[in-house]
Amino acid sequence: MTDRFLLREVTEAVVGEGGDLVARLRTVLCRRGADAVGYLTGESPAEQGIETTMPNLPELDTPPLRSTEVTLRVQWAAADVVRILVQSADAAEQDATRYGIVVDPRPEPVHAKAEQTDEAITLSTEAVRVTIERHPFALLVEDVRTGRVLMRSAGRLRQVAGLPIAPAMMVGETTTLNLELGADEQVLGFGEQFGRLVKNGQRLTLRVEDALGTGAGMAYKPAPVWHSTAGYLALVNTGATVVADVEHSRAGVLGIESHCGELDMFVIAGPAPRQALTGYTRLTGRGPVPPPWAFGYWLGRCRYHSSEQMTEVGRRMRELDVPVDILHLDPDWLIVDRLNCDFLWNTDRFGDRKEFVAGLQELGIRLSVWELPYLDPASPRYPEAAEAGHLVHDAEGGTARIANTPVPDDRPRALVDFTNPAARAWWQQMHRPFLDDGVAVFKTDFGEGLPDQVRLADGTPAEHAHNLYPLRYNAAVSDAIAEHTGRAPLVWGRSGWAGSHRYPAQWGGDAESTVSGMRATLRGGLSHGLSMPGLWGHDIGGFFGPELTPGLYVRWTQFGALSPLMRAHGLRPREPWAFGEEALEVVRNWIRLRYSLLPYLWQVAHESARHGWPLMRALAFEFPEDELAVPRDDAFLLGSDIMVVPVFSDDTGEVERRFYVPDGGWTDLLTGKRYTGPGMHAETVGLDRIPVLVRDGVVLPRVDVDAGLRNTDDLLAAPWTFHAYGGASGTHRFVGFDGTPFEVEAGDASVRHHRA
Incomplete structure (x- = not known):
């Protein structure tokens, strides 16, 4: 069995000028108890928090008392982005760009404030506060702007005898971070995964595989990147296999296990996915716009x-x-x-x-x-x-x-x-x-x-x-x-x-x-x-x-x-x-x-x-505060303004399709029918159509397509028609096919604009 050590206490901490932290931590050897649920160390029962008054407390097969040291670094990439790096004590500081995932590890200058007490070290910017509890070690990340807890290590969660079921962090051949999820917190992401969009209840092995289809439980494009509805996105900056256990093994716990000897994690605070992805792609880069x-x-x-x-x-x-x-x-x-x-x-x-x-x-x-x-x-x-x-x-x-x-x-x-x-x-x-x-x-x-x-x-x-x-x-x-x-x-x-x-x-x-x-x-x-x-x-x-x-x-x-x-x-x-x-x-x-x-x-x-946003967007991206929209994975938005409701059927006849419409007014692009959300709707659709809804307030640019159209080249010089939906008003900005920006007033719904 490979030895694992849980992080126990901060023994030394130095805060640099910009608010970055370098700390030394003592770790202690741990093993699972006989019940295979909690973890034991060689420390005293009181130090471990064991419930010694339990009348049926079993014999505790404690491991020997052995300690090692690790280095914890907290570095600020931006006011709303913090890097948390845990390495062996003798490891040199790692360049965040070493794997080619992060391309700009510090996209803006940051000056964080620091406060140290006997109990904790607190580092904060105007956007994020990181608290490191000294003994026992614990990690807390908060959004200063919203007052929300973004991330809390799960070391306080125990089984009945008092043994921790999810130590805050453990190191060894693999490195594990356990996070305590909020009562309503949902986790999404982890790359191209073919199961449910909300990952709570799932255990995912993030390893690139020839997945042999979309139903074999593997992924061609996994990524150690996740969103939490608590208001953050996180990236584990690694090429190693990562196992994400989202309330699969332990209720209320997100376990992130990296199959290497370190944890290099960026936390991006974003009240909504669009802000978080913008921050994430500032670190990792963005793709270009391809030709039309x-x-x-x-x-x-x-x-x-x-x-x-x-x-x-x-x-x-x-x-x-x-x-x-x-x-x-x-x-x-x-x-x-x-x-x-x-x-x-x-x-x-x-x-x-x-x-x-x-x-x-x-x-x-x-x-x-x-x-x-x-x-x-x-x-x-x-x-x-x-x-x-x-x-x-x-x-x-x-x-x-x-x-x-x-x-x-x-x-x-x-x-x-x-x-x-x-x-x-x-x-x-x-x-x-x-x-x-x-x-x-x-x-x-x-x-x-x-x-x-x-x-x-x-x-x-x-x-x-x-x-x-x-x-x-x-x-x-x-x-x-x-x-x-x-x-x-x-x-x-x-x-x-x-x-x-x-x-x-x-x-x-x-x-x-x-x-x-x-x-x-x-x-x-x-x-x-x-x-x-x-x-x-x-x-x-x-x-x-x-x-x-x-x-x-x-x-x-x-x-x-x-x-x-x-x-x-x-x-x-x-x-x-x-x-x-x-x-x-x-x-x-x-x-x-x-x-x-x-x-x-x-x-x-x-x-x-x-x-740094996707073209295809989950409802959770556009409506993160809508608890009914977040888990929906049977429809999507193309951009922000068109909602697409695919029909999952191989029938050539009429099919009833029930679907959720988010807040606001919407108009079916094909029939002109009006919908109001939030709420469920149902339509019976023939083979020739699916519900395609345009959001109110939108000016939608289109081109006329006739029977002789061959390809996109035929449209590059065609006039655009602007269609105003649901009380659209004001000035709307667009980019022509030649890259030239221009504006259109929503009041003139019949305006046509030609871009060479």
């Missing part, structure tokens, strides 16, 4: 097998007047194409790449190309990469092989080491000919397969390497696009970790083609937005599973048409004509609806990039 074409319709299939097949799909889309901006090409473009990417173009299947891309461009279609960061030994480039030292090494110095992803044969796949500058540059330069030929975007698939025991070139500790790998992989490709093209980069990534939101976009992985898969996909997107804010999409229709029904295809398309990015993709056909005439007509209308909302999507993208 990114917000068009994307279509793909696993797999298109030839240039002729893809060109024919493009022609058919044009013949049927279905707008589309991007066709996606999965691995058949490679010669060696099973869990391998070496950038060797398969001319037998796709001919000359430049000519193929040009042919699509004549149809007004851009090309997206698949990749992953693994190399098959059968690739001609494998010896080159191995000899140059571009591949990840295992603990013995050999070539590491991917783990936890099924392989189609017995050949071990190697991984590119993106911490090696030469390997990173080698990988990046192989993208350049593709970009020169007109490839618009790369789908950065996989990235979850780094094994645990590896030696990375930059010395990243093995326990941090696995989860950081997709962050570094997507960064390398995103940076390659930006540096070579000079435009805002765009990838389409499956795996991720905290900080991955800087490299848009991500998609929800391999959902099953079922109503359950669609439901889980939405939950994943909402959770992703609260902790990895930015651009996110999903495979319309799901990626695998039972044969997709026309009803579910239409319902998923309606959901996708109002998601941040819209892409249909799967193992089998996702083209609109594959599901019958009725489905084709309905889907075409919803794709056109999306294109008509391009000016609105453009505004939301700029707002999100400016403030």
